[in-house]
Amino acid sequence: MSGGNGSGVSSGEETQLLLVGAVSGGLAGALLGGSSVPTVAGIALGVALGTGYVTAFRPHAGSLVDHVFRTTALSVPAWILLGLTIAPLVQGGLMLESITAQQVFVDAGIWMGAGAVFSVGMLSGARLLELRPESPTTDPAIGLPPTPDSDPAAGGGPSTRIVIAGGGFAGLETAQRLEELFGPDPGVEIVLVSDSNSILFKPLLAEVAAGSLDPTDIATPLRTALTRTHVVNASVASIDPEARLIHLEDPPGAGDTDGSMDGRSIQYSHLVCSVGAETDYKGLDDVEQEAFSFTTIDDAIALRNHIINCLERAEQEPDPTVRESLLRVVIAGGGFAGAELAGALNDFIRDVLVHYPNIDEEEVELTIVHSGDRIMPELSDSLAEYAQQQMADRGVTFKLDTRVAGASRGQVSLNDGTELRTETLVWTAGVKPHPMLGDEAVPTTEWGAVDTESDLSVAAHPGLWAVGDCASMPRPDEEGYYPNTAEHGIRAAKVLAENIYAEERGGRRKPFQYTSPGSLVVVGYQTACAELFGYKFSGLFAWLVWRAVYLMKLPGMDRKHRVLIDWITELVFPREMAQTIGGDVLDADTPDPRSTADEATTASPEPAVQSGPSRQPIPAGDQPTKLTDRHTDEPAADRPDNQRVRQHE
Numbered sequence: 269m270s271g272g273n274g275s276g277v278s279s280g281e282e283t284q285l286l287l288v289g290a291v292s293g294g295l296a297g298a299l300l301g302g303s304s305v306p307t308v309a310g311i312a313l314g315v316a317l318g319t320g321y322v323t324a325f326r327p328h329a330g331s332l333v334d335h336v337f338r339t340t341a342l343s344v345p346a347w348i349l350l351g352l353t354i355a356p357l358v359q360g361g362l363m364l365e366s367i368t369a370q371q372v373f374v375d376a377g378i379w380m381g382a383g384a385v386f387s388v389g390m391l392s393g394a395r396l397l398e399l400r401p402e403s404p405t406t407d408p409a410i411g412l413p414p415t416p417d418s419d420p421a422a423g424g425g426p427s428t429r430i431v432i433a434g435g436g437f438a439g440l441e442t443a444q445r446l447e448e449l450f451g452p453d454p455g456v457e458i459v460l461v462s463d464s465n466s467i468l469f470k471p472l473l474a475e476v477a478a479g480s481l482d483p484t485d486i487a488t489p490l491r492t493a494l495t496r497t498h499v500v501n502a503s504v505a506s507i508d509p510e511a512r513l514i515h516l517e518d519p520p521g522a523g524d525t526d527g528s529m530d531g532r533s534i535q536y537s538h539l540v541c542s543v544g545a546e547t548d549y550k551g552l553d554d555v556e557q558e559a560f561s562f563t564t565i566d567d568a569i570a571l572r573n574h575i576i577n578c579l580e581r582a583e584q585e586p587d588p589t590v591r592e593s594l595l596r597v598v599i600a601g602g603g604f605a606g607a608e609l610a611g612a613l614n615d616f617i618r619d620v621l622v623h624y625p626n627i628d629e630e631e632v633e634l635t636i637v638h639s640g641d642r643i644m645p646e647l648s649d650s651l652a653e654y655a656q657q658q659m660a661d662r663g664v665t666f667k668l669d670t671r672v673a674g675a676s677r678g679q680v681s682l683n684d685g686t687e688l689r690t691e692t693l694v695w696t697a698g699v700k701p702h703p704m705l706g707d708e709a710v711p712t713t714e715w716g717a718v719d720t721e722s723d724l725s726v727a728a729h730p731g732l733w734a735v736g737d738c739a740s741m742p743r744p745d746e747e748g749y750y751p752n753t754a755e756h757g758i759r760a761a762k763v764l765a766e767n768i769y770a771e772e773r774g775g776r777r778k779p780f781q782y783t784s785p786g787s788l789v790v791v792g793y794q795t796a797c798a799e800l801f802g803y804k805f806s807g808l809f810a811w812l813v814w815r816a817v818y819l820m821k822l823p824g825m826d827r828k829h830r831v832l833i834d835w836i837t838e839l840v841f842p843r844e845m846a847q848t849i850g851g852d853v854l855d856a857d858t859p860d861p862r863s864t865a866d867e868a869t870t871a872s873p874e875p876a877v878q879s880g881p882s883r884q885p886i887p888a889g890d891q892p893t894k895l896t897d898r899h900t901d902e903p904a905a906d907r908p909d910n911q912r913v914r915q916h917e
């Protein structure tokens with residue numbers, strides 16, 4: 269294995285990277301000469317900024333779009349700081365005294381152009397110098413060498429293969445941190461096996477369901493987020509920790525599959541399990557048949573399409589009984605995910621009603637059914653009360669101390685005997701670790717999570733690790749377990765990667781220890797509640813903080829730009845209410861019985877809910893990519909209580 273500095277990057281590559289940064293920075297800096305900066309100063313500035321950039325972001329060839337966006341975006345604050353403030357001061361006099369609007373426009377354009385030129389130069393240089401290490405590919409089918417035990421010096425491929433199963437928050441973070449730590453070391457191969465080719469940013473899922481964001485805005489392709497990791501789009505069918513093998517099968521839902529992954533296996537030196545969790549209907553099979561789950565892009569698209577469909581049908585529907593069921597939405601679960609979804613859908617429906625003149629706002633009902641005596645038990649009493657009041661003011665109703673007990677076609681039964689007529693039941697009330705992990709080969713806790721030590725290893729199987737929603741993640745002080753949130757999954761993944769590095773390089777492993785700064789939840793348009801660093805605040809300011817935080821956390825500069833543009837567009841234009849063509853709900857071959865034209869136009873004296881077939885389950889290929897504890901609103905008998913606490917990034 270190659271030696272290297274602390275980050276695992278060889279000093280040769282370090283020098284080459286700095287050179288690339290300096291040269292492309294110098295070239296870009298020459299563009300600045302003559303605008304707000306003198307030519308020589310422009311070049312010197314470019315060299316300094318270029319080397320600073322490569323040191324901070326360590327670009328390798330292959331992620332051009334991200335770097336173009338990032339450098340162009342960074343050039344704006346750099347222009348304000350250097351071009352508009354420091355340079356004029358050095359030249360004696362304030363720039364703004366004499367500058368015209370036209371000059372400002374041209375000057376900003378030159379700086380942004382220089383940013384784009386810099387990124388293109390930098391990545392061309394990286395490609396020229398082959399700064400992106402190539403993964404060895406000896407197996408033509410999945411592009412992996414047959415075993416991890418070969419010697420790279422003898423031309424036999426890497427000697428250590430780290431396989432990550434699951435490309436969600438925890439899996440992606442593990443891969444990124446491993447890339448940083450091992451650098452281009454050819455002796456170490458990093459493989460990410462995921463049944464989806466992108467990471468879904470679930471905190472913004474409600475915004476997709478409510479028409480504020482485009483679905484692909486919040487799904488970042490794994491291949492653009494990683495530089496040297498070998499991404500395999502497949503599903504992990506089972507794990508054999510004794511033989512250090514994972515067995516693969518075709519990924520579900522990714523379009524046409526030909527079984528080419530079935531029966532294949534990958535040998536590993538280390539396996540990181542990060543396959544997440546899935547919806548727990550708590551044994552309510554009828555609810556599972558009838559309810560929409562809310563964890564995947566497909567879920568958000570299907571829900572939005574369905575709600576628009578209900579509005580279209582209600583607009584033409586004369587029968588009050590049918591109208592009632594079309595215009596009522598029931599959300600099971602008043603935790604963060606349920607509350608955020610309720611707030612977003614409620615605003616969406618009431619906003620678009622202006623286009624449905626035959627629907628009276630009074631007819632719309634959005635109800636949260638929650639087992640506790642107040643929603644969002646994770647928040648303090650005062651903030652949760654504020655959130656509930658805000659939502660009630662906007663028309664959301666609450667059924668507290670109540671549970672969904674069953675469902676039939678178009679009808680929901682509550683445990684207090686109430687029957688609610690509705691075409692739309694959304695389940696956000698429970699999660700359980702991925703069922704693949706029920707496999708007896710991997711030790712699990714009583715609630716089904718991989719039983720991990722505080723350093724995230726699995727004691728019984730050297731080389732096996734787990735992190736995120738599928739892992740138990742005990743607190744090192746023996747006081748229970750960390751909650752299942754993206755925030756904790758990401759922090760734990762960093763520690764896990766460092767522990768693998770320590771294991772390989774002979775260092776000491778450390779336990780995962782983390783204290784969350786607090787919680788943030790959005791309860792409607794321009795209203796959020798926050799509890800951060802012990803301070804509570806709410807309203808518009810909290811909402812702006814919420815948006816800023818999530819924009820920062822969203823992976824990929826291109827995604828950040830798209831989301832920002834959508835949010836700015838939404839300030840001026842109405843929300844998107846066109847149905848998304850191609851989703852499950854609109855697929856002619858797999859119609860949602862609730863959405864059929866017959867029902868839409870038939871005025872039946874009987875509740876439509878009593879007859880008709882049950883909602884078709886989502887085809888296997890589109891099954892949800894699992895829920896999280898953010899959905900849990902009720903104490904689950906089989907899980908420790910603190911597994912349900914959910915905090916924010």
Ligand SMILES: Cc1cc2nc3c(=O)[nH]c(=O)nc-3n(C[C@H](O)[C@H](O)[C@H](O)COP(=O)(O)OP(=O)(O)OC[C@H]3O[C@@H](n4cnc5c(N)ncnc54)[C@H](O)[C@@H]3O)c2cc1C
Nearest residue numbers: 434435436437438463471503504543544736737753754755
């Ligand atoms: C609507 C919603 C809102 C949320 N909001 C927040 C929030 O604001 N803040 C917060 O901290 N948390 C939030 N969460 C929780 C957070 O999303 C989860 O805790 C987080 O996704 C867990 O990360 P993970 O990597 O363990 O699992 P996941 O992100 O679920 O990733 C698992 C990955 O594994 C893949 N996979 C599954 N099975 C297989 C298999 N057999 N083979 C290969 N790949 C597989 C999946 O496709 C997926 O990519 C929210 C969750 C939801 C659903």
